[in-house]
Amino acid sequence: EIFGDQLEIREWIFNDLPSDNFSIQNAIILKRCLKYCVCIDPQYQANKWLKNQQAPNELITLNYNDSKFVNELEMGIKFGRPVLVENIGNKLDLVLHPICRKEYVSDGNNNSVNLFLFVSS
Secondary structure, eight states, X not given: OOSOOHHHHHHHHHTTOOOSHHXXXXXXHHHHOSSOOOOOOTTSXXXXXXXXXXXXXXXXXXXXXXXXXXXXXXXXXXXXXXXXXEOOOSSOOGGGHHHHTTOEEEETTEXXXXXXXXXXX
């Protein structure tokens, strides 16, 4: 009630967020959090809501095991589009570390992030 805007919460529920207090509190945390969030979502409710919420912003949905994962991630970052990474598992790939840590490099008016791809032979 303190951090949530009732109008915004109604819109979230309209976009398939479950109306229980736990889901609403988690959505508020996602909205207000300054860091990137990892959702444990066994019923795919948050996943469905996030996809509906970010559809107007041309959300890029990536599967962690996709062969084009790094290329699509790079394009999403390059063009400022939201990216949802699914099926992460127990360990975070090293390519995501600079993003999650917000290790941005400033070059004049531009910010960038260095993605490192490690290939094992």
